[in-house]
Amino acid sequence: MSIMTLERPRAHGSAEAKTIEYSQPSESIKIFGFWLFLATDMLLFACLFATYVLLHTHTAGGPTARTLFDVPGFVAETFILLTSSFTGGIATYEMQRQRAKSVAVWLFITMLLGLAFVGLEVQEFIHDVHIGATMSRSAFLSAFFTLVGTHGCHVSLGIVWMAAILVQVLRWGITPQTARKVFNVGLYWHFLDVVWVFIFTVVYLTGMVM
């Protein structure tokens, strides 16, 4: 119950038809708010993509995309992240069936995959820096590190957030509140996956083809 519940039964239809994360108006409005947040985050990435597209040929005599990118590395990152999106999806599915243990397990797997992804990315960055391809080398590299790094930071934050939710699910079970949190972190994770698909295409594939 919350300030929204008393006066707003009509907004979301009958409770039976809704899955648990939407079962209370106070929680469902938070999901709506989270969608709005994702919209702003999408625009943020759109601006970073625009910057990258503008600057990706501005290599100032330094390494180009083609010489820098490591195909097995980014293909592995892609597969890991896509898989984690799938396991994250299962976590949401299990949440809707109110199986707390199972949700925890799938969230944990998702986190591990996320960690593997971040690990690979950090490794890639360290390697780049070692061969002198740093952020201050060229505008292309500034844009590359910022775009991919912003995504990486998002994934890292997502892992921390997911860990917090995992603990909550284990401690409190699947309540409308924890269900909403599992749902939101799932949305966030899928969103990052979509962004990665764009990074894969715009940054890595285009970079290799050019």
Add this chain to the structure above:
Amino acid sequence: MWEAIRHFGDTYLMWREGPLIWGSDVLILLTIIGIVFALTYLKKWKWLWREWLTTVDHKKIGIMYLVCALLMFFRGGVDALLIRTQLAEPNNHFLDAEHYNQIFTTHGTIMILFMAMPFIFALFNIAVPLQIGARDVAFPYLNAISFWLFFFAAFLFNISFVFGGSPDAGWTSYPPLTELGFDKGPGENYYLVSLLISGIGTLGTGINFIATILKMRAPGMTMMKVPLFSWAVLASSIVILTVFPALNVALALLLFDRLFGAHFFTIAQGGNPMMFINLFWVWGHPEVYIVVLVAFGVYSEVVATFSRKEIFGYKSMVASLMAITVVGDVTWVHHFFTMGAGPDVNSFFAVSTMAVGIPTGVKMFNWLFTMYRGRIRLTLPMLWTLAFIVCFAVAGATGVMLAAAPADYQYHNSYFLVAHFHQALIGGVVFGMLAGMYYWWPKMFGFQLDERIGRWAFWLFNIGFYVCFMPQYALGLMGMQRRMYTYPADLGWGTLNFISTIGAYIMGLGFLFIVVQVLYSIKYGKRDVTGDIWDARTLEWSLPSPVPHYNFAVIPHVTDRDMWATLKEQGRTGELRTAASDIRPIHMPNNSARPFLLGVCFFFAGLGFVFEWYVLAALALLGVAVCLLARSFELHDEHDLSADEIRRTEALSGRL
């Protein structure tokens, strides 16, 4: 030891910079001592903490926004007077170039981001939930976070003048001038970091009010029954959501250039300054609509109320709001017609810019015909609205003139432009915010602001405005560029500049009258015992003034657009006064210290980035993380307000 202190004093406190800094230091110190003394003497510390710093109540947050906006209006106004004093005569040396540049930069930045923005948020918070029949905003906790991020960002920006130096590259902050190679000091970092912090808060507010207006309306209030002010807030929030990410990205990338040696906008290693300008104006132009749409909303409420008439052409008003929202997003290139975009691009953006004038013109006519066959009361909110119509008609006219790209080649960067946007922002936004403040003041505080002193303020401010800015149009046509700290005597610019300075001082006097008016009215202002002091039309006026913290004891069922006016007309106001037995306990959000602490953490993180003290920044960001995690693990953030207590409160205001 002594040496270290002296070094600190020279570098950060800038003791060598002369009386301007010393004066500011003394003023700040006196203010702090005054506040601390007053709070201690009156034993108000606990009250401050409990009632204000930890509150999540939208009405209190609104009031805090209002207080900050007025303080920042004062700061920005002082900047303006310093600028005008320097320009009063040719070859003046009241300020040197360095200080002048800092002052016009802080003037612009503060007026747009730390005055206009909190002012509109004040009105968002004060009016929207009450107008749409809600208990609070959708996310009260986030609302408090937004406020405290704004507050500490503004604080960070303001201390720059006496701690390390203010930004000095204009509020638009174009690179490469703002890159390390040309601008070494911490000032520019202050600009970037504080705008980023407040930008995050602003996004929160945008999300909050879209969710509030779309999801929390009282039963029966369909979108076509939503009061126009709330529509305007919705439109403004949508623009916030669409464009603030672009500003945040622009600022962050420039910050990366400055702090981490990146090359986004430098002129070496392949950077491209033009990208910043595009990102900046993708936000910067719609920003004007963010603030002015809200003012439009205020005018719609005020005109209908004080003409005792329904708003004319409600659907047209909504359509024009949305049209401005959409078209306003595709006009940004008109800020750089002179950057060689080519005739195709310039033609498109010239016409799209003029096209914004169409829905704006429609709104003008609708306001006029709302008054037509009404009964017009010239109260303070109405006076400011009428002044707006005149002032904004001219601003719109010069705006259309500026939109004609080839003509803009002559106006651009000149005082003609300066006069135009001051007319749009003062005539459009400041007048609107003042109208809104006068209109909702009784609702916030339970008393009205004194009419007589208010009229003095009104006339002084208005006359001062025209005396100040009309000569600037002429100066533009005489070829005077903006942002010159001084000018030669042989160009004939002296007289008009002097007149303009006189106008600025008259406006300053007008502001002082507003201050006096507030102080006087606290004691002697007319008390509002009915809750409906203006005989107004929307739901907020059905509540007592000031409004109890749960807003509505029982949420009303809405059947009409001007619900309260209809009920009054049909003698059904009793329907909103519920029987004691209908009152149920209400769940209210708990107060929380965390939004405030989060703001403090962001402040120190910001300071850390400004001076590249990364240990401080890291510790502060850790604090942010702790606050966020603590929130995540918070199981109960609401409490019950018992039916008895509500009955007691309602009975006290004689509503049972």
Add this chain to the structure above:
Amino acid sequence: MDRRKTRRRAGQVGLLAVAMAVLLAGCSPEYMVLHPVGPVGWQELHLIVLSTVLVLIVIVPVILLMLYIVWRYRDKPDNKAPYQPHWASSKVLEFIWWGIPIVVVGILGAATVRTTYALVKPPENNVKPLTVEVVSLDWKWLFLYPDQHVATVNYCKIPTGVPVQFELTSDAPMNSFWVPQLGGQEYTMPGMSMRLWLQADEAGTYYGHGANFTGEGFAHDQFRVVAVGDEDFNSWVNQAKQSYPALTQAGYAKLKKPSVMGEATYSAFPKGLFNATVWADGGQYMPGMFNDVPGGKPDKAMSDGM
């Protein structure tokens, strides 16, 4: 109540007086924008006048209408004007005022587009144009004459009646090149080569100034444009070639350092200086930009030296 009306009337009279003063003052030559001396400035002035007239046609009636309505429907007990609190829509009226601004925007939009396209072409087709390359520096203006091979700082000599193609760039924070009496401004931006056609039909000295803020020395970022007859121009070029030193790479590097200085003349300058500057500051990433620039892409050795 009468007092209030008088006050309002006084305000109106005051406003009118200010407007008249501005209009009358507009006749004085200090209003550079209103006194153009070349075809570009004239075309822009025509658009300024057209747009002013059009917007006045809209806003003057609106303001008068507002004053009338406020007076006619004032809230006084003895006011006999009709009161219709529920009269809130009229298809005809709304159609009219969606229509009026659309028509105005249509007319002005058409004129704007026409002038916008006209100004990217040379103002005169029968005369061979002069090219002047302009580099804005902190805080001075360098003018290079690629065909005459001379250079100047902070003043620019041009022949009257000849269209001048200014090629603009910056080797410092961006600035804007503005000579109000010849015509509107165009930015100078690092790494880009921008074009601006101007022409002076009368001999004279015209005020020019950097219009975009460039930091500390901005207020002193002034230059002169001196328009003289053809013969005078040629003799000035000859004189410049004979009696002044050449601008060297080292000399350019010195000019580039932030400072405020007076005027200077050079008998020569490093070949391709302009294009090399543009190339080095970022023009290399937009090679297409050099296709129609005289001199084309700089050779590598030159741009490396920048």
